[in-house]
Amino acid sequence: MTTPPILDELTSKADLPKILMLGWEFPPVINGGLGVACHDLCIALSKYANVTMIIPKSNPDFVVKNLNLIGLNTIDAKTLRNIGHTDTYKKVKQVHFIDTHLNPYYNGNASPHHDLQNLTSQYLKTVKVGDETAEIFQIDDLYGGDIIKKVTIFGKLAAKLALSLDFDVIHAHDWMTMIAGMEIKAKTGKPLVVHVHSLEVDRGGPQSKGWVYQVEKKGMEYADILMPVSNFTGHIIHDYYQIPWSKIRPVHNGIRPVEPFKSAPMFKENMVLFVDRLTRQKGPEYFVDIAERVLQKDQNVRFVMAGTGEYFNPLLERAAQRGIAHRFHLTGFLNLDKVRKLLSIADVYIMPSVSEPFGLSAVEAVQFGIPAVISKQSGVAEVLNGALKFDYWDINLAASYILNLLHDPVLVENVTQDAYKDLENISWDHAAKKVIEGYNAFHLLPEMV
Amino acid sequence: MSFIYSKNEFRRQVEMHKAKIKQHFNQVPKVFRNTELIYNNEIASVVEKMGYKAILCEGVDRYLGERTPNFLYQPAGTLKIKSFLKNYRLSDDIAFRFSDRNWAEWPLQADTFASWVHKVAGNGEVVNLFMDYETFGEHQWEETGIFEFLDHLPTEIMKHKDFDFKTLSEAADMYKVRDIYDVPDYSSWADAERDLSAWLSNAMEKEAAGRIYKLEEKVISTMNPDLIEFWGKLQTSDHFYYMCTKFWSDGDVHKYFSPYDSPYDAYIYYMNVLADFETTVEEALQDVKPVKKATRKKESTTES
Numbered sequence: 172m173t174t175p176p177i178l179d180e181l182t183s184k185a186d187l188p189k190i191l192m193l194g195w196e197f198p199p200v201i202n203g204g205l206g207v208a209c210h211d212l213c214i215a216l217s218k219y220a221n222v223t224m225i226i227p228k229s230n231p232d233f234v235v236k237n238l239n240l241i242g243l244n245t246i247d248a249k250t251l252r253n254i255g256h257t258d259t260y261k262k263v264k265q266v267h268f269i270d271t272h273l274n275p276y277y278n279g280n281a282s283p284h285h286d287l288q289n290l291t292s293q294y295l296k297t298v299k300v301g302d303e304t305a306e307i308f309q310i311d312d313l314y315g316g317d318i319i320k321k322v323t324i325f326g327k328l329a330a331k332l333a334l335s336l337d338f339d340v341i342h343a344h345d346w347m348t349m350i351a352g353m354e355i356k357a358k359t360g361k362p363l364v365v366h367v368h369s370l371e372v373d374r375g376g377p378q379s380k381g382w383v384y385q386v387e388k389k390g391m392e393y394a395d396i397l398m399p400v401s402n403f404t405g406h407i408i409h410d411y412y413q414i415p416w417s418k419i420r421p422v423h424n425g426i427r428p429v430e431p432f433k434s435a436p437m438f439k440e441n442m443v444l445f446v447d448r449l450t451r452q453k454g455p456e457y458f459v460d461i462a463e464r465v466l467q468k469d470q471n472v473r474f475v476m477a478g479t480g481e482y483f484n485p486l487l488e489r490a491a492q493r494g495i496a497h498r499f500h501l502t503g504f505l506n507l508d509k510v511r512k513l514l515s516i517a518d519v520y521i522m523p524s525v526s527e528p529f530g531l532s533a534v535e536a537v538q539f540g541i542p543a544v545i546s547k548q549s550g551v552a553e554v555l556n557g558a559l560k561f562d563y564w565d566i567n568l569a570a571s572y573i574l575n576l577l578h579d580p581v582l583v584e585n586v587t588q589d590a591y592k593d594l595e596n597i598s599w600d601h602a603a604k605k606v607i608e609g610y611n612a613f614h615l616l617p618e619m620v
Numbered sequence: 621m622s623f624i625y626s627k628n629e630f631r632r633q634v635e636m637h638k639a640k641i642k643q644h645f646n647q648v649p650k651v652f653r654n655t656e657l658i659y660n661n662e663i664a665s666v667v668e669k670m671g672y673k674a675i676l677c678e679g680v681d682r683y684l685g686e687r688t689p690n691f692l693y694q695p696a697g698t699l700k701i702k703s704f705l706k707n708y709r710l711s712d713d714i715a716f717r718f719s720d721r722n723w724a725e726w727p728l729q730a731d732t733f734a735s736w737v738h739k740v741a742g743n744g745e746v747v748n749l750f751m752d753y754e755t756f757g758e759h760q761w762e763e764t765g766i767f768e769f770l771d772h773l774p775t776e777i778m779k780h781k782d783f784d785f786k787t788l789s790e791a792a793d794m795y796k797v798r799d800i801y802d803v804p805d806y807s808s809w810a811d812a813e814r815d816l817s818a819w820l821s822n823a824m825e826k827e828a829a830g831r832i833y834k835l836e837e838k839v840i841s842t843m844n845p846d847l848i849e850f851w852g853k854l855q856t857s858d859h860f861y862y863m864c865t866k867f868w869s870d871g872d873v874h875k876y877f878s879p880y881d882s883p884y885d886a887y888i889y890y891m892n893v894l895a896d897f898e899t900t901v902e903e904a905l906q907d908v909k910p911v912k913k914a915t916r917k918k919e920s921t922t923e924s
Contacts, residue, residue, distance in 0.1 A: 556867035559884050575888050581827040586884060588823070589865050 188607070188616045190216065191338035191355070192224040193329060193348035197240070198233065204531050205368050208400075208424055209344055212366075213238050215425065215603035223336055225329045225351070227321075243328050319382060326350035330358055340364055340615050342606075346371070346383050349390030356393065362615040364606075365391055366422070367399040372411045373526040374452050388412045396613050398422045398606065400529040401550020407526070420609045423554050424529045425599030431539040434515040440473045440498075441577050444517035444541070446510055446532050447524070449480030449501075454523035454546065454563045459486060461523065463493045464570035472498065472577065477513055479504040514539040519576050523563050524549050533558070534597060537590040542583050544572045554597055557589030621655060621819060621857045623663055624806070625833035633852065634670060651675065651788040655857050657706065657750065657809040658816070661802065664695030664703060672701060674792040676750060678809045679705035683802060690744025692792070693801035702792050703801055706750040706809060710736060715751040719764035730769050734776035741782050745795045750809070810861075811870040818870070819860035824887040829860055831894055835901060842904040850897065854890075862886035 192213060196206030213222050217237035229242025329351040333341075342364045343352030349365060356363040371384040391397055391412055397419045399405045405419045436442070443462070447453040455476065462474040474495075476486065483501060490499040505513070514520075520536035520543045527549035534551060536543050537558070545552055546563040559572040576583055610616050623630040634652070641649050651674040652667045659677035667675050679689030689705035713733065717723045725732065740747050752759065760766040777783050786794070810818035820826055832854050839851040862878040863886045864871075880886040 556865070556871075560882065571888070572884075575891075579891070581823045582884065582887060585823045585865065585887075589867065592868065 188220045188340065188610065189338040190220045190222045191333060191336060191341050191361075192222055193341065193343040193351045193355075194224055194226045195344065195347040197224070197226045197229065204529070205345060207427075208368060208529075208531070210235070211425060211427055211599045212602055212606070215599035216606060218600070219603055219607050223338060225332060227325055241332065243325065243332070322347050322350055322386070326354045330354035333359060339617055340610055342366060343390070343394075345369060346387045346390065349386055353390055353393050362395040362613070363393060364396045364398060364610070364615070365394040367391075367397055367404055367408060367528070369528050370404065370407055370411075372407050373404075373528055374450075376451065376526075377411060394418070395615060396420055396609055398609060399550075400424050401553055403548065403550045403553065404528040418613075420605075420612070422602050422605040422609065423550065423597070424531060425602045426531060426534045426538065426594070426597050427599075429511075429535070429538050432511075432515050433540075434512060436516050438473050440471045441518045442516060443472060443474050443519045443521055443573055444477070444513055444536070445475065445521050445523075446477045446505075446513070446536075447522070448478050449476065449482040449486060451482070452524065452526055453478075453480075454525045455480075455482050455486055456489060457523040457525075457563055457566055457569070458521060459489045459493065459495075459499070460566045461521065461569045461573065462490075462499060463495055464566055465573050466495050466498055468570075468574055469577065470498075472573075473500065474498060475500045475502060475513060475517070477502045477505045477510055510535075511539075514541060517541050519544060519573050521569065521573065522546060522549065522551075523561075523569065525563050527551070534594070537587075537594060540587050540591075542576050542586040543590065544569055544576070555590060555593050557586050557591070557593050559586065621658065621829070621860070622833075622855055623654070623658070623666070624816070624820070625829065626836055627666060629833070629836060629855075630666070631670065634667075651704075651792065653750075656818070658806060659703075659803060659808070660806050661696045661698070661804060664701055665698050668695075668698050668701035674702045674704060674788055676704045676748075676788075677706065677801075677803070678807050678814055679708055679748075680803070680807045680814055683807070687799065688740075688744055690740050690747055691798040692746065692795045693799055694797040696800050696802035696804075702795075702797050704746065704748050704788060704791070705801065706748050708809070710747060711749045711751050714749065714766075714769075715755045715759060718760050718766060718769070727765065728769065730772035730776045733769075733773065734779065737777055738780045738783065741780065746786075746791055811866065811873075817866070818864055818874070819857050822863070822865050822883075824865075824883070825860045825863045828863065828887060828890050828894065831891075831898075835898065838901050838905060842901060842908055844904055844908075847901060847904055851901075854894065854897065859886070859890050863890070 192209070194206075194209045194213075196209065198206055198210050209224075213224055214235065214237070216222050221239075222237075223239040223241065225241050225243065227243050229240055234240070325348070329348075333355045338361060341352050341355050341359075341361050343349055344366045345368050352363045352365060355361065371379040371381065371387055375381070375384075391408060391414050395418065397405075397408055397414060399408055399419060399421050401423060402421050405416070405421045408414050408419055409416055443465070445455065445458050447455070449455045458474070458476065462472075465472055465474075476499075483503070487496075487501060490496045490501075502509075502513075514536060517536070517539075518541070520533065520541045522530055522533045522543065522545040524530060524546045525548060527546065530545065530549045530551035533543045533545050533549070533555065537555065543555065543558045545555065545558050545560055547560045548563050552558065552560050559576070561568040561572065576586070622633055638649055641647055650672060652670075652672040653676040654663060657676060657678050659675070664675050664677075674692075675695070684705070689707045692702045693705060695701060695703050710733075713725070713728065713736070717725070718728055720726055737747050756766055756770065774785065777785070806816045807814055808816060808818070820829060832851070835851060839847055842848070858877075861874060862880055863883045864874045865883045866874065874883075878886060880889065
């Protein structure tokens with residue numbers, strides 16, 4: 172696909188398309204890959220567009236160059252109420268902090284972000300929007316049934332705010348911002364693009380039909396274009412949400428470059444690494460099964476799982492039942508530095524995801540020169556040629572891949588070299604160009620003179 | 621591919637093939653064509669010494685320069701063997717582009733193609749169209765009209781009085797060489813590079829090929845025809861073709877023909893088979909060598 176001339180010809184920032192982004196997580200407040208992906212995509216897009224991003228909660232100290240970042244927590248409810256149904260721009264004042272923080276992915280009993288609660292509790296504020304009262308913003312209620320209300324309120328606030336902003340396209344990310352996207356489209360008539368990073372069908376399985384699924388389905392039906400992060404997710408959108416392919420345009424994620432390093436090994440045995448949330452979608456129990464198969468052939472291997480989630484305890488038990496607990500380590504939640512430390516000593520990376528829209532963690536492993544064994548049920552399998560791929564249920568094949576990698580340096584060399592070449596094509600700049608191409612292909616932008 | 625690793629094995633295989641042709645067709649071949657058109661000066665020279673009067677090769681631009689492939693050439697460093705150079709433009713029109721709907725010449729008719737061939741008149745003596753048998757019915761499926769094209773092609777070619785068809789031996793006897801064709805490095809007809817990179821460019825291919833050829837002495841000394849046959853089959857160039865990791869250029873072509881999910885699978889399966897074969901060969905050698913030992917054992921059992 173060729174880059175449309177608009178990208179090269181436009182030099183003046185004023186001529187660039189104006190994008191109104193709707194995000195949920197955003198650095199420094201992040202829980203998973205979504206926040207990082209939104210941030211990096213925005214930065215890359217700011218080269219080709221004027222981007223305004225509305226998020227529930229921003230940190231006033233966190234300023235992003237070339238990005239107009241608006242946290243709803245920084246806007247006075249009164250100001251919002253006073254925004255009329257006109258296009259006149261009104262100065263947005265930073266007065267109150269409204270916290271709509273929730274964690275859409277994490278279902279466990281313990282939060283990996285205890286400190287976050289303490290950090291933000293002082294900003295709690297009750298607001299009134301129309302008839303709605305805002306007890307729903309209680310921070311103690313992170314994972315309660317109020318998620319629906321939080322998302323709805325975010326939609327109303329964002330839609331109000333949007334009336335004071337100038338933009339060509341609405342670009343929403345995942346279900347948390349879809350209601351906001353729909354409201355804004357309904358009020359302004361501007362085209363709606365929905366970027367799909369993760370779906371309820373990925374998280375909850377194919378039988379998902381709950382409220383989140385319904386929001387996703389409605390939002391995607393109402394959108395003008397869908398940009399899933401992979402063809403794999405595009406297929407899910409088509410197969411499980413009955414959305415026609417004609418409005419699905421996959422945009423693969425990019426990756427932030429890192430300086431990889433190697434560290435001295437922690438164990439005398441080889442190490443196979445898993446880094447992800449311990450939840451159904453990531454297939455952690457397959458990792459235990461695979462480990463068992465590997466250990467039947469080679470005792471000289473340790474298996475490390477970094478991450479936490481509701482499968483933590485069941486995984487411990489499963490490993491113990493199989494009699495491999497002495498070779499199996501669950502680290503719990505690790506910060507980025509510690510994950511990188513593990514990457515610097517791992518021999519093989521494994522991602523047995525059951526349904527993985529993209530899978531940035533596999534790309535991070537590749538950046539560290541680790542051969543990756545990844546499930547075919549992932550978006551990253553589409554962009555990583557240099558990886559060994561298996562169907563997530565095929566534990567025998569995965570085990571044989573691991574064994575071959577542990578015993579054949581030639582295979583390791585070949586896989587990692589190929590993967591390095593793949594990295595050249597995995598960038599946020601590519602992704603940003605694809606996004607703009609998508610807008611153009613669907614004529615979402617006003618005609619440029 | 622054997623020539624690259626072992627000239628003895630190369631000769632053994634060529635002799636086998638010669639015997640097969642004699643057996644089935646009662647003919648003794650006079651012209652040599654190597655696997656995948658793999659070629660260089662040295663192959664031409666060895667083949668000449670084996671008694672062949674001509675050899676087929678790719679007409680590679682980087683070696684031909686401004687010259688046309690439509691004459692016979694003398695391979696550098698040989699005495700009288702002649703080389704037939706593939707006219708890759710005309711060959712690929714049939715082999716690759718025939719069914720390409722984005723090609724300006726699609727759909728290609730026999731008379732059009734014949735008119736291109738006829739343009740050689742006055743500046744050439746042979747037009748060498750070399751392609752796989754797979755071209756007809758596999759690369760180009762029946763629905764593309766490839767067989768109708770073939771039906772009409774001879775008549776269309778013969779419409780020009782200067783053109784007819786000859787066997788390679790007839791052509792080699794009839795025409796003189798016009799120049800030296802100097803190919804110091806290996807050429808072939810595969811991939812965009814037309815070199816050995818379709819089979820021997822990455823670490824896996826080199827490792828696998830290196831290991832199989834390293835077994836030569838041991839396999840031959842087993843004197844076991846089954847093992848030697850098996851060893852020969854493991855040398856088939858396709859095994860290495862499937863391991864090719866040119867994902868970014870000719871990868872789709874390799875993938876189309878590969879029975880494996882990925883080049884890594886091709887390598888892993890091959891190496892498993894090879895490891896097993898190495899064990900079998902070792903065991904066979906133990907059985908072969910100490911013939912006396914075995915007899916002695918027998919004697920000792922009888923004694924006790």
